[in-house]
Amino acid sequence: MKRVCAMTSNISSPAFLDTSRPDTPDLVVPQGVVPFYLDNRPVRGRLVRPGVLTDTLLTRHDNPDCVLRLAGEALALVAALASALKFQGSFSLQAKGDGPLSLLLADCTDAGALRFHARSDDEAVAELLKTNPNPTASDLLGKGYIAFSVDQGPDTDIHQGIVEISGESLSEMAAHYFATSEQHACWVKLFCDKTEAGWRAGALVMEKIAMGGGIESDVTPEEGDDAWETAITLATTLTAREVLDDRLASADLLYRLFHAEGLITGQPRALAFGCRCSRARLSSLLETFPLDDLDHMAKDGTITMNCQFCNHDFHFQRSEISGKTA
Numbered sequence: 001m002k003r004v005c006a007m008t009s010n011i012s013s014p015a016f017l018d019t020s021r022p023d024t025p026d027l028v029v030p031q032g033v034v035p036f037y038l039d040n041r042p043v044r045g046r047l048v049r050p051g052v053l054t055d056t057l058l059t060r061h062d063n064p065d066c067v068l069r070l071a072g073e074a075l076a077l078v079a080a081l082a083s084a085l086k087f088q089g090s091f092s093l094q095a096k097g098d099g100p101l102s103l104l105l106a107d108c109t110d111a112g113a114l115r116f117h118a119r120s121d122d123e124a125v126a127e128l129l130k131t132n133p134n135p136t137a138s139d140l141l142g143k144g145y146i147a148f149s150v151d152q153g154p155d156t157d158i159h160q161g162i163v164e165i166s167g168e169s170l171s172e173m174a175a176h177y178f179a180t181s182e183q184h185a186c187w188v189k190l191f192c193d194k195t196e197a198g199w200r201a202g203a204l205v206m207e208k209i210a211m212g213g214g215i216e217s218d219v220t221p222e223e224g225d226d227a228w229e230t231a232i233t234l235a236t237t238l239t240a241r242e243v244l245d246d247r248l249a250s251a252d253l254l255y256r257l258f259h260a261e262g263l264i265t266g267q268p269r270a271l272a273f274g275c276r277c278s279r280a281r282l283s284s285l286l287e288t289f290p291l292d293d294l295d296h297m298a299k300d301g302t303i304t305m306n307c308q309f310c311n312h313d314f315h316f317q318r319s320e321i322s323g324k325t326a
Contacts, residue, residue, distance in 0.1 A: 032271030039262030041227040045206035055198030072192030072201035074106035080205040082108035089152040099142025100124035113274020202243035275310035
């Protein structure tokens with residue numbers, strides 16, 4: 001784990017030139033994602049454990065604990081999926097429903113930069129907790145949809161898959177997405193809880209890959225199916241207590257699960273606090289508003305904008321924003 005002092009905003013620069021970051025944690029977890037595969041078997045996967053980064057991300061928001069728990073699972077999931085990207089870009093999850101949690105967003109870049117936003121009705125959540133102290137993802141989201149998106153940058157179209165919310169847990173919802181939208185055999189188990197050390201999250205994601213196509217193997221389709229089922233059976237023995245325990249190394253957890261199945265681990269990937277907001281970016285957005293709107297937004301000559309990902313307020317003097325003329 002690495003900590004570096006964050007750079008504070010340079011208030012002497014014009015807003016449209018000020019690309020400095022707000023005073024947020026510059027936190028990196030070097031082995032946040034450990035990829036692996038099982039030799040001569042159609043199984044590859046990723047074990048995700050963001051460690052203290054989970055607590056840093058979740059505690060910047062004032063959502064109820066049950067919402068933060070689901071957000072932690074979503075962060076672990078997108079971290080696992082983004083680590084498979086072969087290009088510069090990001091992988092994001094968006095869930096929208098008619099329940100107390102109306103919107104959940106989480107994304108991760110190919111470099112491991114994580115962020116999230118959750119919009120919940122805290123009164124509705126409180127009412128739900130009176131009768132259901134341990135609500136599932138389905139209880140919180142209600143009916144709606146879940147979308148996964150891959151963004152390769154401004155010069156390419158965003159690839160997005162959308163399915164109806166199905167399943168009680170986010171793990172089941174993700175598995176349903178891959179089964180229906182991607183038609184891809186994928187096993188997902190997500191974890192998040194508040195421990196003595198703070199919030200911790202994790203994910204174990206496995207996919208069944210096709211043998212052949214340059215992969216030398218004498219495994220028959222039937223043997224491949226058996227190997228996949230064996231891997232799932234072993235993966236289900238992984239407990240939240242193990243995943244959320246900082247004292248246990250990811251390599252040791254994978255060895256416990258798959259040492260008899262030809263386990264081969266890959267190069268670990270780092271995860272980091274990854275909000276990408278800046279005064280310059282928000283200033284550019286404000287410049288698109290009509291003058292009257294800007295005047296209404298200003299209070300005592302100051303416009304305040306909040307980044308919903310890092311929960312940081314940016315303050316602009318009304319005089320420094322030109323706005324859009326008719």
